[in-house]
Amino acid sequence: MEDAEKPQLGLGDTISSLDVAVIDANSEALGVSRLQLMENAGRSVAEELARRVPNGSRVAVLVGPGGNGGDGLAAARHLAYMGYRVDVILLAKPEDIRSPEARSMYEALEVMDITVDITIARDPRRISLEGYDAVVDALLGTGLRGPPRSPYAEAIEAVNRANALKLSVDVPSGLDSDTGEAPGPVVRADVTVTLHKPKPGLFRRPDLVGELVVASIGAPPEAEIYVGPGDVAYRVPRRSWRTHKGQAGRVLIIGGSQGFVGAPVISALAAQRAGLDLVYLAAPTRVVEAAARYPTIIPVELEGPYLSPEHVDRLLAVAQRADAVAIGMGLGLEEATQEAVRELLARLPPGKPVVVDADALKALSTSRELIRGNMVLTPHEAEFARLFGAKPAPVEKIEARVADAAQQARLHGNATILLKGPVDVITDGRRARLNKAGAPAMSTGGTGDALAGLAAALLAKGVEPFHAACIAAYVNGAAGALAYREYGESMTALDLVDRIHLVLKDPLGLAGSSILYRRLPLEKTRYQPPTRGRPRDRGL
Ligand SMILES: NC(=O)C1=CN([C@@H]2O[C@H](COP(=O)(O)OP(=O)(O)OC[C@H]3O[C@@H](n4cnc5c(N)ncnc54)[C@H](O)[C@@H]3O)[C@@H](O)[C@H]2O)[C@H](O)CC1
Numbered sequence: 405m406e407d408a409e410k411p412q413l414g415l416g417d418t419i420s421s422l423d424v425a426v427i428d429a430n431s432e433a434l435g436v437s438r439l440q441l442m443e444n445a446g447r448s449v450a451e452e453l454a455r456r457v458p459n460g461s462r463v464a465v466l467v468g469p470g471g472n473g474g475d476g477l478a479a480a481r482h483l484a485y486m487g488y489r490v491d492v493i494l495l496a497k498p499e500d501i502r503s504p505e506a507r508s509m510y511e512a513l514e515v516m517d518i519t520v521d522i523t524i525a526r527d528p529r530r531i532s533l534e535g536y537d538a539v540v541d542a543l544l545g546t547g548l549r550g551p552p553r554s555p556y557a558e559a560i561e562a563v564n565r566a567n568a569l570k571l572s573v574d575v576p577s578g579l580d581s582d583t584g585e586a587p588g589p590v591v592r593a594d595v596t597v598t599l600h601k602p603k604p605g606l607f608r609r610p611d612l613v614g615e616l617v618v619a620s621i622g623a624p625p626e627a628e629i630y631v632g633p634g635d636v637a638y639r640v641p642r643r644s645w646r647t648h649k650g651q652a653g654r655v656l657i658i659g660g661s662q663g664f665v666g667a668p669v670i671s672a673l674a675a676q677r678a679g680l681d682l683v684y685l686a687a688p689t690r691v692v693e694a695a696a697r698y699p700t701i702i703p704v705e706l707e708g709p710y711l712s713p714e715h716v717d718r719l720l721a722v723a724q725r726a727d728a729v730a731i732g733m734g735l736g737l738e739e740a741t742q743e744a745v746r747e748l749l750a751r752l753p754p755g756k757p758v759v760v761d762a763d764a765l766k767a768l769s770t771s772r773e774l775i776r777g778n779m780v781l782t783p784h785e786a787e788f789a790r791l792f793g794a795k796p797a798p799v800e801k802i803e804a805r806v807a808d809a810a811q812q813a814r815l816h817g818n819a820t821i822l823l824k825g826p827v828d829v830i831t832d833g834r835r836a837r838l839n840k841a842g843a844p845a846m847s848t849g850g851t852g853d854a855l856a857g858l859a860a861a862l863l864a865k866g867v868e869p870f871h872a873a874c875i876a877a878y879v880n881g882a883a884g885a886l887a888y889r890e891y892g893e894s895m896t897a898l899d900l901v902d903r904i905h906l907v908l909k910d911p912l913g914l915a916g917s918s919i920l921y922r923r924l925p926l927e928k929t930r931y932q933p934p935t936r937g938r939p940r941d942r943g944l
């Protein structure tokens with residue numbers, strides 16, 4: 405396979421401002437704190453400056469109120485050590501530096517009364533950067549929202565007037581790192597030292613970015629590779645007081661048969677725990693009767709012992725009212741059922757996101773042309789082999805397994821494939837991530853049904869299919885790990901469902917636990933970091 409076709413494990417070549425927040429939190433869960441990241445960012449910035457300006461030179465560091473300013477404060481300390489004459493100009497009052505990391509950077513600098521000068525710019529119009537050899541722009545980074553307001557607007561103008569080398573930390577202040585838009589004043593940098601990975605907006609404005617350097621902040625590649633608590637904390641939308649009924653998501657679960665009564669009920673219960681407004685459960689009579697003890701589930705009775713084509717019109721009508729559909733759990737393998745699945749998938753509006761699980765995957769194996777980009781397929785290894793006609797590489801050869809799954813995703817409209825196993829592989833052919841949250845006892849029946857329900861719930865909440873699959877795998881696994889901690893070998897899928905709320909309510913708090921700390925016996929993969937220098941020249 406061409407290297408270019410191979411998806412790198414992780415979030416891709418560029419990262420959004422949301423990805424930055426996710427990576428920070430996942431990194432912290434893996435034992436590398438935000439403070440360490442900021443320290444490394446500062447050091448990288450200082451080193452890049454030192455490559456360009458001789459020591460002994462005068463350097464002004466302009467510092468904003470957030471993480472970007474924190475990076476600048478750390479850089480100032482390193483530059484002082486390297487022998488630069490460092491003046492720090494704070495645009496915010498020290499008490500307005502709120503994040504604990506940036507605060508501790510400030511406190512460390514405050515006592516450096518011999519080597520660093522700190523001034524608070526009370527009148528931003530009077531900032532003078534005359535006589536400096538270099539200016540470090542640590543005003544605003546990925547946290548920018550809208551045009552820079554005073555005093556940052558004036559500070560940006562001052563940077564642009566300076567007759568010195570201008571080095572921007574992460575992004576030129578005033579540039580929207582996601583879109584490349586500059587809605588107000590913006591720094592025109594000579595060098596931009598962007599942290600961890602390039603941000604998409606940087607490539608749209610080479611005139612503002614200048615030379616682009618990508619620098620390490622010491623975040624473990626695993627913070628991107630493994631789905632983690634940061635994904636839950638930052639990618640899952642939460643309701644506000646202004647949310648109306650239905651806006652938080654409505655899901656239609658289609659499953660069950662005379663022989664498999666419980667499976668779709670578990671999916672429905674898991675979906676509900678993900679924080680949905682409505683869950684419809686469409687299932688044969690016996691299943692609907694069994695689900696009657698859960699009055700919050702809205703039943704759609706399909707008369708008879710199993711799903712068959714005469715139910716399809718009715719299901720399509722209910723699907724209109726749902727934001728996402730999950731199909732397959734416990735449906736059984738009757739020919740009529742398989743036919744009904746194919747007909748339904750063919751006739752569903754193309755914009756409707758769907759999770760295809762279990763017996764519905766079997767139905768798809770004879771009509772793979774029905775697979776589309778907004779589908780999440782959740783096969784285990786045998787289902788994968790039957791669906792695509794080839795077994796994936798074993799879990800131990802994780803890179804090959806990822807490549808096998810990614811290839812099938814690319815061949816099928818970049819659908820998201822969640823290949824279940826001791827470590828789950830999630831890929832849409834462009835990106836690939838792994839989930840290792842889980843417990844050995846999750847081989848117990850029903851945990852896969854919970855997973856499908858969670859994935860559908862996240863789709864219904866508007867999470868894009870790739871992230872919905874990633875987060876469902878993590879939440880399911882983490883809830884399973886919590887259940888295992890309590891019940892050990894005796895845990896059931898319902899114990900897992902009963903712990904979903906713990907993972908969703910306080911994902912970052914839970915990170916302190918050992919959920920991500922299992923070391924897996926996997927073959928090492930080649931993780932290619934963004935090389936130093938100019939990624940632009942590499943055709944990115
Ligand atoms: N993983 C990483 O890449 C790391 C990046 N780091 C650095 O942190 C910043 C992001 O930090 P954050 O605190 O989220 O945002 P900012 O520093 O960019 O600024 C937020 C700050 O600014 C205020 N603000 C926002 N918009 C405006 C505006 N239009 N006008 C005025 N003020 C505005 C807002 O209220 C906040 O107070 C990232 O770029 C990196 O430099 C970490 O150091 C390490 C990990």
Ligand SMILES: [K+]
Binds near residue numbers: 543545572
């Ligand atoms: K900046």
